[in-house]
Amino acid sequence: MSLYGPDAGAVPRGIAFISLLSQRDLSLQLPINYVTVPGVSLTAACFPNKRYEDATAARCISNLLATGFRRIEADIYWDTSRRLWSLCPVQLGNTSTLSNSTMTTAEPSSRSTSSAMLASGQLTNRGAIKEARATFANGAQRRQDSSLSLTIPTAPADSTAASSVLPSVSSTATLTAGASGTSVVATSSASGTSPPDSSQNLLIEVGPYSCTPSADFKLLTTVLSGYLEDTETDLNATTRYLILNLHAAAPASDPSGSPQKPATSALPQQGDLISSIISSNNSIYLYTPTELLAERASLNYTETSSASSSYYQPDTAYFTVTVVNNQQTTSDSWPSEGYIELGKAKRLLTTYGTVDPQMTGYNFSGDAAYLFPPGYLQATPQVTTKAGAVTGGCFFQPGVDHISAINSSWSTTTIDATTQQSDILPLVANLTSCGISALLNTTLNNIDAATDYTPYQAYAYAANWAWSDGEPRNTSVSGSKVSCAALNATSGRWQATDCAQTHYGACRIGHTPYKWQISSQQGHYTNLDEGCPYNTTFAVPRTALENSYLLAAWRDYRKITYGESDPMLWLNFNDLSTDACWVRGQNGSCPYLPTKSDAQGGQILVPTVAAIIVFVLAALTIFVKCAANRQSARSKRRRVDDRWDYEGVPS
Known part of the structure; x- marks a missing residue:
């Protein structure tokens, strides 16, 4: 069962869905490095109380993905005692050696991970996904399933709309940090998140941290995989960027102290490499440095490839093109989102963020074909702000309009606890208008996104730059x-x-x-x-x-x-x-x-009666004029701007 299970209200619906869809479609021809997107730190949004519980983490990550955060920054810790990448900052050791006398009963998790209705009609049935992926690999476009309808979902009655201020929260519950030393608390896993053995259900308290052993990097990649799979035929499919900060986990004997540098033999080996874990769940969605370099070296190939379309080639006004012996190459271009999703059927890019000195011995070369180098998907301009306004570093410069002078490529800045909460949403909107992506690195309303997603949804919506609130209205x-x-x-x-x-x-x-x-x-x-x-x-x-x-x-x-x-x-x-x-x-x-x-x-609905009629006629056609009509059906394709053979939706 998929671990991706956001709250129903976290999924964009109605006018919010149409606004996001239209804004995404506008930028499909733009290089992805020039498209601003909202970002978030999982540490701030999911673990503000230093409690790393698998069920809560899965729900929190799901809500952040559903509300529209497209840059996900995660702190992952190499736990030498268990030889795995963990979300918990402290080593948990082997839980089977812990004394049963330290175990007490805890209240079960108040909220369980569950599936939610997705925010669009799916135009390709789930059983055909693998076949469709193979078709993409052979250079063909995905077929549209005409037996299914396209639905713009309406908002649930109890949903909270994003406003100009962060929504207030009704919950006043707080979490108490564990005492010093190590204790084990038995707790229940949420539906769909049950670990393979009972030891994974334990909530281990080490100093100020409370962690379940299954709250690890694999949990994050599994939730992400569930999201990508559940939305790969949805109309709101978009690329996601995963930024990983590498740390060494602190020893249980000194959980708040500085972790030691792992011995060479204790560092991750081949099967423990980050690329191996990501690929195990997300390989079919991953756009890699290898692909980027190959396509930069031969723009002629990408323009003529049957897996792509000139309509979704990135706008060349945004980068330089060099022609040598009739071969077009570039050193600074990135593909467009339309090309990645529609032409390549890819939706995920991963990179390193910060790397602690203790982890400098990590085998980065083993990940080189899959993860982009540190800083490759992020630039940090010098930005100054005051009271929600951008006072310096904005890429909008009156009188300056040449792309070389306005190089906003991958520009990202962080909003942290130094910004007053009342200034956050205006600042997000102003940074976005300046061509800068805003990454949230503070806890909103002092509550995590699993307990209340609404302030985080408001943040993500504040990064939408096109439509006014309540737009586009009914036609x-x-x-x-x-x-x-x-x-x-x-x-x-x-x-x-x-x-x-x-x-x-x-x-x-x-x-x-x-x-x-x-x-x-x-x-x-x-x-x-x-x-x-x-x-x-x-x-x-x-x-x-x-x-x-x-x-x-x-x-x-x-x-x-x-x-x-x-x-x-x-x-x-x-x-x-x-x-x-x-x-x-x-x-x-x-x-x-x-x-x-x-x-x-x-x-927008295809009436049920009409669908039944189409089904009956299709059946008659198969028996009466099977071969001829199949050939005719294959030839019918939609064209957009007379260039793109459009047969489906973003993957």
Whole structure:
């Protein structure tokens, strides 16, 4: 049974789901190193009371993954007494040698790990996953299962929406740290997390730490694997980044002291290497340094590979390309999320974070083909903040719009306990607008994400840069079709707007990410492309930093154009083809459904009766015109922008 089991309310639903999906789709052509994502430290979010219990850890990690955290930073400790990587900072030794006289009965875990309904309709049945993976490896795209419907789920009645302040928590429970010395407490494992033997159920108290032996690195990778598997055919599939800080576990005799450097013979061997543990659960999802180097050396291959699509090749405006003997190469590019997910069927990148001096003897070369080197997926610009605002280090620089001068690649900064809790959410939003990913390294509301996920969900949602709160709205309001996106100069965010209204439009200059111009005239959404000046194109921002530059251009234009009171600016983004499916291009069609379906109650549904009719007709077809119709069915593919043979959803 999968260990991935978030609280139902942690999974994005309704408008929140549509907002996340549309924002992800916008950035599919952008190199992943320029796309800002929320990050979190597991130590701060899951173990603030130094209690490392397997069931609680599994739920906490599940909630963080479900709410939208895409950078997961984990502290892992090499326990020489058990020869394994642990989440617990202290060595636990062999629990079978502990005296039974020290064991007492503990209250069972108040919350068990359970499965939750996922936040989208799955378009590929679970039994076909392995076959689909093999198909991807042979260069073919995943087939869409037309017998299943695409559903935009509604929010549960008891869910708490993210707001501009961290939600208050109802629980006042606290955990008491264990006394000095070692004691063992018998506790129950949550459903789906039962370890293989009874000794793994023990909650061992060593100094200030309380740990179950099964709260180890394998638990983390198993939960992550469950998440990736459960969402690999979901519409909200996204890449995840795992950053690992390596430590040596402290001895039980001195749990709060400095750990000793393990002897060479006590260091991890081949089967204990981090790459071995990750690969055992997540090898099919892993995008590796080996793949990156091969694709950088031959961009020609990636552009013509049947496993990829030129539509999802990363925008070359973001990196340099060198041509030698008709061979395109690059030294600084990263693939786009669309290429990784749709072309490669990969969703996980791993790297080292910090490495303690005690672990410098670790066999890093043994992981080199699977884990990126330290700092490879993270840059730390000099950022200064005050009262939730960014006062220095922002990559938005008025008057500077060339990509080489705005190198925000992998830029990440940490929000820790020095930031007041009331300033955290505004700071996340402002850092994101500056092109900087915010990594949370403090406990919100003094409570972990297993006990209450809502403040962490609010943090993750604060990193969403496109839509205003409550947007995009339902497409039918008082008989009008609010199916077109517009940027509000006052809020800096987008709103769903009636396409028949008249506004100016956003025009991208050439193919540059940060140069924008306002259309020469106002117009309806459907004819706005005619209003963009020469060498410009009616467009939509694809990242938070692109949006910041467009917002500045729009505000400057309104100042220059004396008396311009209209705050709305058309963006080339709409759901005219299919309600709640937002696409670029005035004639763009939804890649997730073959035809437009009615959206009622926030859902896009293929009616059950129609599905039954299709099933019956399909059966008759098999018996009457089997061979001919199968051939015809294989030839039917959807195209997006006349380039991508779209047959499924991100893996």
